[in-house]
Amino acid sequence: MTLHESHPQEARAGAAASGAKRCRLSPLPEQGSVPELLRLMGMDVVPTAADLDAISASLWRVRRHTVLFHEGARSEFLYVVRSGSLKCVKTLEDGYEQVLGLAQVGELLGFESLHGGRQPSAAVALEESTVYALSARELRDPQRRGALLDAALHHALAEKLMRAAETAEMMSAVASDARLARFLLWLSGRMAQAGQSRRRLSLHMGRRDIASLLGIAHETVSRSFTTLSECGLIRVDIRDVEILDFDGLRERARTTRGHPAHAASAPARTAPSRGRAIEVVAPSPLWRSRPASPESGALAVA
Amino acid sequence: MTLHESHPQEARAGAAASGAKRCRLSPLPEQGSVPELLRLMGMDVVPTAADLDAISASLWRVRRHTVLFHEGARSEFLYVVRSGSLKCVKTLEDGYEQVLGLAQVGELLGFESLHGGRQPSAAVALEESTVYALSARELRDPQRRGALLDAALHHALAEKLMRAAETAEMMSAVASDARLARFLLWLSGRMAQAGQSRRRLSLHMGRRDIASLLGIAHETVSRSFTTLSECGLIRVDIRDVEILDFDGLRERARTTRGHPAHAASAPARTAPSRGRAIEVVAPSPLWRSRPASPESGALAVA
DNA sequence: CGCGGAGTTGAAGCGTTTCAAACGGGGTGG
DNA sequence: CCACCCCGTTTGAAACGCTTCAACTCCGCG
Numbered sequence: 001m002t003l004h005e006s007h008p009q010e011a012r013a014g015a016a017a018s019g020a021k022r023c024r025l026s027p028l029p030e031q032g033s034v035p036e037l038l039r040l041m042g043m044d045v046v047p048t049a050a051d052l053d054a055i056s057a058s059l060w061r062v063r064r065h066t067v068l069f070h071e072g073a074r075s076e077f078l079y080v081v082r083s084g085s086l087k088c089v090k091t092l093e094d095g096y097e098q099v100l101g102l103a104q105v106g107e108l109l110g111f112e113s114l115h116g117g118r119q120p121s122a123a124v125a126l127e128e129s130t131v132y133a134l135s136a137r138e139l140r141d142p143q144r145r146g147a148l149l150d151a152a153l154h155h156a157l158a159e160k161l162m163r164a165a166e167t168a169e170m171m172s173a174v175a176s177d178a179r180l181a182r183f184l185l186w187l188s189g190r191m192a193q194a195g196q197s198r199r200r201l202s203l204h205m206g207r208r209d210i211a212s213l214l215g216i217a218h219e220t221v222s223r224s225f226t227t228l229s230e231c232g233l234i235r236v237d238i239r240d241v242e243i244l245d246f247d248g249l250r251e252r253a254r255t256t257r258g259h260p261a262h263a264a265s266a267p268a269r270t271a272p273s274r275g276r277a278i279e280v281v282a283p284s285p286l287w288r289s290r291p292a293s294p295e296s297g298a299l300a301v302a
Numbered sequence: 303m304t305l306h307e308s309h310p311q312e313a314r315a316g317a318a319a320s321g322a323k324r325c326r327l328s329p330l331p332e333q334g335s336v337p338e339l340l341r342l343m344g345m346d347v348v349p350t351a352a353d354l355d356a357i358s359a360s361l362w363r364v365r366r367h368t369v370l371f372h373e374g375a376r377s378e379f380l381y382v383v384r385s386g387s388l389k390c391v392k393t394l395e396d397g398y399e400q401v402l403g404l405a406q407v408g409e410l411l412g413f414e415s416l417h418g419g420r421q422p423s424a425a426v427a428l429e430e431s432t433v434y435a436l437s438a439r440e441l442r443d444p445q446r447r448g449a450l451l452d453a454a455l456h457h458a459l460a461e462k463l464m465r466a467a468e469t470a471e472m473m474s475a476v477a478s479d480a481r482l483a484r485f486l487l488w489l490s491g492r493m494a495q496a497g498q499s500r501r502r503l504s505l506h507m508g509r510r511d512i513a514s515l516l517g518i519a520h521e522t523v524s525r526s527f528t529t530l531s532e533c534g535l536i537r538v539d540i541r542d543v544e545i546l547d548f549d550g551l552r553e554r555a556r557t558t559r560g561h562p563a564h565a566a567s568a569p570a571r572t573a574p575s576r577g578r579a580i581e582v583v584a585p586s587p588l589w590r591s592r593p594a595s596p597e598s599g600a601l602a603v604a
Numbered sequence: 605c606g607c608g609g610a611g612t613t614g615a616a617g618c619g620t621t622t623c624a625a626a627c628g629g630g631g632t633g634g
Numbered sequence: 635c636c637a638c639c640c641c642g643t644t645t646g647a648a649a650c651g652c653t654t655c656a657a658c659t660c661c662g663c664g
Contacts, residue, residue: 042417058590090471096560098474100467112464115344115457120467142444142452150444155417157459162414164466165392165402165422171473171517172400174621176652207611215473215517217559217653222612238611257519257621258398288360476653478620508642519621524644540643559653 037132040080040106041152042159054146057132062086068123068131069110075119077133079109080156084129085204088121089212099212101167102126105194108156114139126204171215174257179214180224181253184234188243201241228252339434342382342408343454344461356448359434364388370425370433371412377421379435381411382458386431387506390423391514401514403469404428407496410458416441428506473517476559481516482526483555486536490545503543530554 034055038047047055059082062068069075071090081103088100088109100121103109113119114136138144145153170182184201192198203210207225211218228234233249235242243249336357340349349357361384364370371377373392383405390402390411402423405411415421416438440446447455472484486503494500505512509527513520530536535551537544545551 094560096558100470112460115460120464158414158417162422168402256398258396
């Protein structure tokens with residue numbers, strides 16, 4: 001408990017897990033399983049019996065609008081979203097809630113606190129969700145987590161880092177219309193990746209949260225919604241959006257803070273900076289820990 | 303060059319490394335070493351002989367304005383910044399260069415491509431830098447990387463994820479002055495963490511890059527610099543900045559997109575959303591992979 | 605039934621963007 | 635060695651777009 005900002009009740013969340021009221025409701029359509037967990041994390045292979053034995057996970061249920069962990073907390077778990085979606089929010093000193101990103105099916109949550117650090121943001125469920133919880137203690141030990149879970153963890157971490165780049169790209173647009181368009185297209189892509197419809201989106205979040213995520217005022221979000229709607233690009237019903245014209249929406253999303261007008265006009269010169277061209281590094285090892293390293297040819301393997 | 307989707311010559315960067323012109327210049331003040339690598343990654347412990355033997359790394363030199371890897375590339379290396387600093391840039395379709403973040407001493411670079419994916423952004427050196435390069439092939443194998451490197455990797459990854467949250471926080475300010483102030487304070491903190499002066503900063507990047515990182519026009523960056531300078535908060539000499547008044551700068555950085563005026567006026571109510579209060583999850587395991595899991599009391603260990 | 609929150613829309617103010625121009629430095633080439 | 639040019643930086647001025655404040659509707663909930 002305690003801690004910096006103090007969220008006493010949450011610090012005990014791990015211990016509370018022992019309370020274990022089983023299957024509080026909703027008899028799950030499919031029971032949780034380690035193979036499913038691994039598939040969520042991006043591993044296509046079927047685990048061996050040894051893998052199954054090595055990995056221990058529990059399935060938690062996170063109700064709408066409840067927090068999985070608080071900002072500043074030290075959770076003893078790493079979470080993998082199994083269903084639903086969560087938002088990562090950081091509460092700034094003046095009480096403003098900055099939404100840093102969304103965690104959808106298959107995404108990692110809470111890794112930051114595993115090495116002894118604290119959660120940089122809280123995780124709040126946007127809808128009824130379920131997550132797998134992996135014990136940090138076991139995860140920290142390379143022995144206990146098998147090679148398969150290890151690979152899955154790396155895969156999921158790499159994906160998480162890519163997400164950060166994607167959200168940053170959303171903010172690089174100037175116009176608010178473009179930001180919203182990018183957000184919708186991004187969400188659409190994520191839905192498609194999860195095997196759901198890429199046309200019909202359920203936002204599961206209010207205008208305020210979208211505004212925070214996109215870095216604009218919530219009134220502006222509302223206006224941008226109607227603008228895109230009036231252009232016939234989307235159909236909006238509060239928190240349900242249908243994309244009518246993908247190409248048109250992509251067109252709207254194109255605007256950046258670069259050369260304002262002529263978007264695709266000057267593809268001639270490869271790099272914006274021309275004179276002192278950026279060159280690829282010719283890696284020249286100044287030092288190497290092992291005198292004779294494996295043959296370089298092997299490195300070309302994909 | 304070319305490509306959007308493929309970077310043929312860069313894909314061979316690993317092979318080029320075998321060219322190995324040793325110590326092209328600058329006899330390094332201190333030779334590279336595995337202990338140093340581990341320290342950079344946040345491990346304080348002294349490695350055992352076994353650890354030293356298990357880990358293989360090479361030290362590369364990255365010249366100013368040269369790229370370590372391209373966007374979309376599949377590097378076979380994971381990099382750890384040893385000295386200097388790099389920027390991560392994503393080139394959008396219209397040629398606009400979006401700066402996603404900075405990688406300073408001790409930070410990880412290129413992890414995204416390890417699991418078989420592609421780099422979401424390119425890495426370009428802002429100054430003369432050196433990086434440790436770890437072979438992805440060896441890194442992927444939990445056996446070959448020892449427990450120590452494993453822990454170091456996790457630690458560094460967790461830090462990297464925290465950085466993403468920090469940069470997002472920089473963008474949450476409305477006013478451009480506030481964004482620049484946050485950027486400078488953030489940079490100052492990073493410098494202090496690296497053991498350097500937190501007062502005197504070398505930006506090593508042009509206004510254009512700063513503007514891209516902060517999401518504003520580069521002219522506005524220039525104006526904000528002079529504004530902060532005229533207020534006596536900083537002293538600016540193109541790319542060298544001296545912070546004169548930390549508290550004043552922090553004051554300037556406080557402005558957010560929240561309740562505009564009364565920043566610290568209403569600390570009464572804990573959470574902004576009140577009515578249907580956000581509650582902590584009472585984790586109720588719906589399923590658990592191992593029938594009888596270790597006692598919950600053990601989970602309380604820190 | 606009334607309250608409060610969420611969403612929408614309007615109007616005004618202002619900050620940022622954008623277009624321009626000028627300055628200065630650093631590099632290249634004559 | 636000097637001139638020139640290119641580029642980064644700074645500053646100005648105008649226009650646009652967003653933020654902000656405000657009013658209003660709709661809806662769920664006590």
